[in-house]
Amino acid sequence: MSSSNQPASSDQPEKRSVARGAVVTILICSLLLVMAGRWLTGWQRQRVLTNDGRVPMASEGGGSNLSGMNSFALALLLGGLRGPLVMFLWQNSESQKQERNLETFDTQVEWIRMLQPEFDSVHIFQMWNKGYNISVQKASLANKYLTILDALDYGYSVDSERPHNINIIETIGQLFFDKFGNSAEKEYYRQRVRTESQWRQTQPQRAAITSSVRLEPRLNPDGYILPQYLTAPGGDLPRPTDLAADKPWNTGADLQYLKPFEPFPYGISPLAFAYNYFKRAQVLQDSAGQTHAQLSHTVIDSRPALALKFWSEAEWERGRKIEGGLLRVHLFSTEQQEEQKPFGNETLEPRDQLELLTIPLGFNSQTKKLNDQPLEADTLPELLFSYQRAADLAAAAIQEYERYLNETDFLANISTYESHVEHMRSVHAAALADLAYVRGLMLPAGAQRQEQFKQAAEHYHQSIRINEFIQLRYFTDVRLLQLLGADRQSLRKLPQSRLDQLAQQARDAIYAGAANPDAIDRNEYERYATRAHQRLTLMGL
Amino acid sequence: MELFADNIEYILGGAIVVLGLLVIGLKDVLCFSFRRVWAISGVVFAESIRRRVLWVTPLAIIGVFIVAQLTKPFDEQDAIRQTLKFSIFATGLIVTLTTIILAATNLPKEIENRVIYTVVTKPTTRLEIIVGKVIGFARVSAAILLIMGLFTWGYLHVRAWSLQGSIKAGLADAQLSQVHRNALQHYREAGLLRVNTYAWSGEPQIFSQPPEGDRRWIPGGDQAKAQFFFDYTSADFTPPGVMPDTPIAMALLVDLSYQQSRTIMPEVDPLSAYGIPLPSNAAAEESTVPSTPTPLLPPRPRLQINIIDSQHNPIARPADLGDARGIMLPATDQFATMMIPLPPAIAGKLVTAGQFAVDVGTSALGTQLSFRLPQDQYQPISLRLINPETNQILGDLVPRAPDPQTLPVRFIGEQGTFGQQLHGDPHNSAIAVFAFRNTDRAVSSDGKINFEMNIGIERTGAEQNVDSDDYTELEIRLADPATGATSPPNIIQAESNRNVFFTMPADLAQNGNFNLLVRNLTTGHWVGLQARSVQLVTGNVLFSWNLFKSLLMLWLMSLLVIIIAMFCSTFLSWPIAIVLAVIILLSNWGIQQLGDMGNELGNQVAQQIFGGNQGQAPQFRVVSSSVNTLNKALQALAKVLPDISQFSAGEQLQRGVNMPWRQLIDAAAVAFGFGIPLTVLAYLFLRNKEVAP
Structure with a gap:
């Protein structure tokens, strides 16, 4: 039996070697094809997102840390286990949240951020998750504040990796607006943001703690915004030549839209921050053609005015x-x-x-x-x-x-x-x-x-x-106005004396018991x- | 029969061992040689090393090192805890994967490439081969654990040392909150790799003022209730000498007193009622000084009584006892006995239940109820049995706990998300009492004993218009139950789910019996308390010793994995053997997950299939009962599968808690209890397998 197999087995190594070579060639070709496909898809995505190149986007995959690597490289590094790992992390972090056991929650969210760097909806959710769901699980106002600050840190980290992104910038603004500016605990938050935005000698960061323990100062001792917040990290973005002169343009500076309101001798209000980021998001939509993943054009466009109103x-x-x-x-x-x-x-x-x-x-x-x-x-x-x-x-x-x-x-x-x-x-x-x-x-x-x-x-x-x-x-009440011989639409056309008279008559009628819905x-x-x-x-x- | 069902795993295991070794394999047992077994294990170990199995450890070390850099801890202790978690996880993972692959592939591959000839042709028995291979792979796993253990020990010490700088930087921050400063100071003094032994009290009890002798007070406003246990059987409801068909009516006799401290103010001028000064000009115009309002007493409080069965299902609510608002308390501040007749339907349910509890409390704010503890001659509550036809008293059932050594009453707070709620009030907060009895305690050089507290905190939804950090403040006192003496208060600040470290003077805890009294001083904050919320430090042990115990537990787990994989490989090809080994290891855990749902599982499945379709009720019942029967069968099967949850090596280590020997013994019982019969089975399979011509 063994002797009859002898000639065949001598050919086997050669056949195996040919088969191996074919497999390796196919694998390399597949890899190259996938890379080419990804490059083409990325190019198309870039073209759409940047409005045919009018807005520079952050390069993907050139970062020095894990989140800087693109998903393809990460998938290769993790042996294709990125997906299952992310699924596990999502499920685990969400169940930890439900059980109010937040021991490794931040670490898991950080890993999700690193493993899914290209998904804006992930970042929007996690910032919202930390700022809203997690902060309310903390008992003290101080720790609620730090949790919202952590949500902002998350946003700033993503912003540094993927700058000029309407989704991230708008969500940062929303955290300042809704949480620091208008939540039930706003009295505490507003004062703390103002105080911490003022100039101070910063403490060395504790090696173990990667989250901020307070907001970084944004102002110099005279109440003017520190230069690093008024210039873009890699230099200001050039204004497109075809952009109308009356249209604003984001230079890429973090606090560009607060410059006209300098100085801030009593610190910066969270609503001011909110205005700045809302304005940046609105300009990205208006001048750069970006579209928010979840909010309509109307909402994005109305936010700067609303923030200014609340700030005022x-x-x-x-x-x-x-x-x-x-x-x-x-x-x-x-x-x-x-x-x-x-x-x-x-x-x-x-x-x-x-x-x-x-x-x-x-x-x-x-x-x-x-x-x-x-x-x-x-x-x-x-x-x-x-x-x-x-x-x-x-x-x-x-x-x-x-x-x-x-x-x-x-x-x-x-x-x-x-x-x-x-x-x-x-x-x-x-x-x-x-x-x-x-x-x-x-x-x-x-x-x-x-x-x-x-x-x-x-x-x-x-x-x-x-x-x-x-x-x-x-x-x-419309009926009361009609009784007084006026209607809401035509009030603007009336002379001031008539308006004064109407106001007095309406007041008297209401005091006398007229409907006052x-x-x-x-x-x-x-x-x-x-x-x-x-x-x-x-x-x- | 019940005894057989309860101990089926031991009976089956014993039968396999006896049958396999003393009946079938007696000859091999008699010529069993440890020298040959050790030699075989040496070959297995050497072969594994030659296959560069240990190379997996540097990979795991690099993985741990990278992952530790990517963590986001909330403080230095958490950084250590997370690093330790990843180290132990990586260690457990590689030791399990390595051993399962080695053990499952070894025999099939040796048979396939005929290496087994070199062993079986020697004067060795199949029993020696199996045992030798198990020991050989156990030596490999021990080697992996040794390397990973040394790495973990070294890396954790380096990291703890480097984090001391971080602690120093944190303490230098003048604006650091008291909560964080307290924690950092503790880390600096006790170190980040401390391992303590602890003692715990029982469930905390909630009172409105500290217990005094046999008197107990509970606060109103539904903050607490007195819960009396009645542990009887249906037969006990027919007193001796009473004919079984005698009709029986029931009434609760409750003896208590109450105090009302809250008064309500009559309608007065809104500004003057609160003594709020108006702006200077406005105040000047207020020429008349309002007269002092006379306080009014609120209406008499009502008593709320609920009766629940042993599964906490309600038997009677206040509405069932006559009035949904509760029963009006008598107009006296002295102890008075109230008689509350029970409707026949409720009485019938009590007879059926046998075991039940009577909850007594009041929702009236500012009212406290006072009870005397049950004694031989006195009962604060009893269930009177009466013949309704003759009004003859047939007997009284008095509170009785399942354990005769414990009191049949406890005073408990309202259950919230984190346990019994302690409402915050700087002036009239309720008191949580943690009773420590017969405890050892480690007394520091300055005469203090150390405690750690971890609580959950809920807040009311009111707008927080405050400009302070608003940490929850707790007042802690230590009381000697014998003398009633209490220590001066220690005010601490706490945050939800964070450890708080505090000390109390040891002089009132000399004999190990003391009460820890906790009051919540912060309005709008509700503290959730459980038995383990406060722990007393009774001593400490070396981190390395605790690490060793954790690694020993992992080794026991790897031993079980090896045996199961080896067993599977005796009758299956190696890929299938690996899959089956994993299934055997995880089955018990999976079945337990299903078992936790009880009979709800069947209902849920049927609900998903049929939705709310009332017309398919018979089908609904068929599916529901089938699923529940299947679930019960699975539960029975789980008894003969190993429970790997007994090998939880990291939990205690991460929390700096000394791993008790009991835990190791339990793990060893699982490892050997399942391992030995499976080894015998593996031997029997191999014995009957033709591996060589």
Whole structure:
């Protein structure tokens, strides 16, 4: 048996060698074909994403770390196990989240980021996941803050590897806007972001901890943005020659759109950060033709104006708080309001309470008139800055809203955003009025103070007119307006005297029991007008 | 029969060993030589080394090193923990993969390439061949474990040493929170590779004030309840001397007192009620000083009684006992006994259940209920059995715990996500009591004993308009239950699922019996507590010793893997043998996952198939019961499959907890309990296999 097989077995090594050679050749050819296919796909993707090369994109696969390697290289390195590994990590991290056992959660998310560097939806989800789902599992505000900061770190890491990406930049802005700027814990977050954005000598990073323990400073000691945040890492991106002169262009600098608002002597508000990133995302959409993976064109385009509006309101509110501090006002908690109703049937937010409780700034209850001596306090410069900043931002927001509403695609949204513009006009007038009022109080009684008060009175009158118009236009029952001989659409065409008359008639009718379906909103603008009236009375103008 | 079913794995294993060695293979047993076995194992070991098996260890080391650099720990201890986790995981993985491949391929390949001739033609028995090969591969796995163990030990020490610089940098940060500073100081002093032994209390109990003698107080507002156990059988509901068909009515007798501390304020001027100053001008205009409001007592509180069975299913709710709001407490602040008749339907359910618990509490805020502990002559609660026709008292069933040594009552808080909830209140917080009894304790040089705490914290959804870091503050006191003396408070800050380290004076814990009293001072924070939330450090051992024990456990696991793979390879080709070995190893775990679902599995499967289609109820029942029967059969099968969850080597090591010998003994029982019968089976298969002409 063995002897009969002898001749055949001597041929076997040769045959094997030929077969092996064929297999190796096929493998190499397949590899080359796959690489060529990938290159072609990547080229096509690049062309689409960069709007035919108008926007430079980050090169993929040239990084020095794991996430810098493209998926092809990673798949080869992991022997094709990248997919199963990622699936395991996703499932494990999500079940850890459900079980509230976060011991290796961050490590797993970091690995997912490294193993799936090319998938924007992964990054959007994980930033959102950390910023929203994980942060709420922490008990202390400090650790909630650090978790959101970690979500931002994640975003910045991806941004450094894949710069000029609308998905990442918009999500960073969203974290600043929704979490640091507008969440239930915003009081703590806003103050902490402001403080930590200011200049400080940075501590050496703890070797073991890769997450940030605080926000990196963005400002120099004078409150100006540090140069590294105003220039792109690899140099500013050249502006396309065919781009219209009035169109903004992202240079690639991180805080490009905050430059016009310098200086920031009291730190940068998270809403300012949000505006900056929203604006960058909007310009990437508008001028570079990028499309967000999950949000519509309209949403991306409206965000900068919305962020400016909230930023302006936040600055305005800071001013009110400083006034409250000067008057040592104690605010009512929600429970106190609900049990005792000091403001009628409404429960008011702190900012709304401050609107009324800070009216008597500078008023002497003994002499029943404003103090003749100049108002003095350490916080006055910050108060003036806040009101000036609120007014500037309101003006900027109006411009941004007008840009947005002038876009033909967005005319359908005019009914939604028109009220925002009116509100910003109200804030603008009120902030300038309060600014002039405080400036007047800082001067001794006399001609100079009166000059400031005249300016204040002008703005307070304007504020009253705007607030009464807003009440009529948006928050007065349509049937009541009809009874008074007017309608919402034609209000703009009416002379001021007629508007004043209508406002008074509507107020009287509501006090007499007429329907007031938008009472809460109407009362808000009523408070603004009341404040202006009261201040005018205090000034005797 | 039940005894047979419960111990089927031991009976089967014993039968295989006896039958295989003392009946079939007696001749081979009698001429068994350890010298020949050792020689065979030496050949196997040398062959494995020659095949460069140990080269897998540098690869694993490089892998661990790379992965350790890519971790994202939250602090230095976590960095060590994660590194250790990857090291142990890599060690377990390579030792399992290597041994399963070596053991499963060895015999089939030796038979295929006829190397086996050189062994079987020598004066060796098949038993010696099998045992020799098992020992040989066990030596290979020991060598791998030795290399990986030395690497883990060295790498962890280098890493711990380098992380001390990181700790120093962290402590130099002036803005570091107290929670993190506390942890870093502990890491600096105790080291990152510390291994402690711990003692735990039982389940914490929740009170409104510290226990005093036999008096216990629980807070109202549904924060806690007294739970009385009744461990009886249906027969106990017919007292001696009472005819079985005698109708029986029941009533609960509850003896307690209560105090109300909360008052409500009458309607007064909103501003003055809270003493809130108005702005200066506005205050000046307020010329009248409001009179001091007279506090009013709230209405009398109500008692909520719930009865649950041993599976925590409700038997009776307050509504079943007459009023959904509960039963009005008597108008006295003295102890008073209330009699609460039970409807016949509830009484019937109690007889059927036999074992049940009565929960007593109140939802009235600011009210505390007071109980006396059960004693020989006194019971705070009893179930009275009455003849409804004659109103004759037939007897009382008093609380009785399954274990006669334990009290039949416990005082427990509301269950939240992380355990019993302790609501935060800086003034009137409830108190959680962790009772440590007969514990050793390691006393430091400054007369302190060390504790570690790990709790979960939930928050109310209210807007957090605060400008502080808002860490949860806890007040800890140590109390001597014999004298009632308590230590000064120790205020600590805690974060959810993070270890907090604190010390307490040892003088009140001299005899090892003491209570740890915990109060939550932070409004809006709810602390979740469990039995293991607080642990007392009783001593420490060397990290290397704990590492050795973990590696020993991995070695036991590898031994089992080798035996199973070897067994499979005696009757299957090597690829199939590997697959079957993996299936045998993982089956028990998989079946346990299904078993955890109980009868729900059948319902779930049927639900998925039929949805909510009511018309297919018979089919639904058929599928549901079939799946449940299959599940039960699988559970029975699982008893004869090895439980690899007993080989969890990394968990204790990562947490710095001394691995108890008991755990190693359990692992050895699985390894040898399944390993020896399988070795005998492998021998029997090989004995009857023609491997050489």
